[in-house]
Amino acid sequence: MRFSNATLPDGSRCDIEVEGGRISAFLPTSPSTPDAVDLGGTIVLPPLVDGHIHLDKTLLGLPWVPNQSAGNQVSDRIEAERRVRAARMVPEFETGSNLVRQVVASGTLHMRTHVDIDNQLGLRNLHEVLKIREHFRDLVTIEIVAFPQSGILRSPGTAALLDEAITQGADLVGGLDPVGIDGDLDAHLDAVFGIAQRHSAGVDIHLHDGGEGGLAQIMAIAARTEALGLQGKVAVSHAFALGSVPTDSATRAADTLARAGVAIMSHGPGGATIPPLKLLREHGVEVFGGSDNIRDAWSPFGSGDMLERAMLIGYRANFRHDAELALALDMVTAAGARVLGLADYGIKAGGPADFVTVEATTLAEAVATRKRRSLVVKAGRIVARDGTLV
């Protein structure tokens, strides 16, 4: 099978030959190949990667649910979510599946989802998301983080549930504001890193706490990562603190994070400081992107479109030059793939025939315009056309 008239990310034009679900060759463009799928010069991107999503939280496909948070604190939103969850009549499998179908149609073929676990929910949401992963296994890879949304110490029994979640199929152990939510940095990290060590699992911690207090927690995570030899397997999501401390503090932190192999996830949030993404990258820190909340009790916004997310990240980071927009795109493609440990990723001869075509001619244009995804191709098979699954 041949896809003709492709524009590769480096701007070159070629035909892409596919055999057995993999890219067998890049060939000079040929106008007269019968049965070729003509890409019409659109740019071909590797699959989009959502490094932080919450498949079990979304209400996508249900009638509109107004946001019920009484305030702007994380704890207000946790309470609001409990009320919304108590009222929902549809299993998370259904709404999460709606979201998977929507994101695949926009070109995302890999994701890391956090799944709520606490002493009221138990492993119920994990079981729903494991069903989603199995159901869509031929279409998308889903990495699961066992996420203590209600805290670990504040929700007694959660540590044991997180441990059991890894046994039952979750890939990483999560955490949440060790000081802001649980009020005990060491006890929280003892639980998280203890589970990670027992199962050789990765770690991805939500950290909203800002300022010097938040920075101290990020440094504690980096220290534990290094001490346990977990370099490359640990991420901090949000890390607002890195954007709220003076630049020299952030620079020192960047060097520490790079040495410890701790990645930083940002979704380009409104209403919060974002980490200094370029500074982090220049100092060797892996920075990657994710949607975070999509149409759920936390946020009314979001679509799961990772090109839109790259644009939002770039907008919040005040990116303007093409190289900056390419960095935003890298956060939702190659960098995300590295953090998720996807060894077989990228548009290359011998690589998987997985790609998305965008009606643009450069990477920067793709981010700025978020144009239509004419095709999403998985293992050489067209799985979506013009934003709709086939």
Ligand SMILES: [Zn+2]
């Ligand atoms: Zn999150």
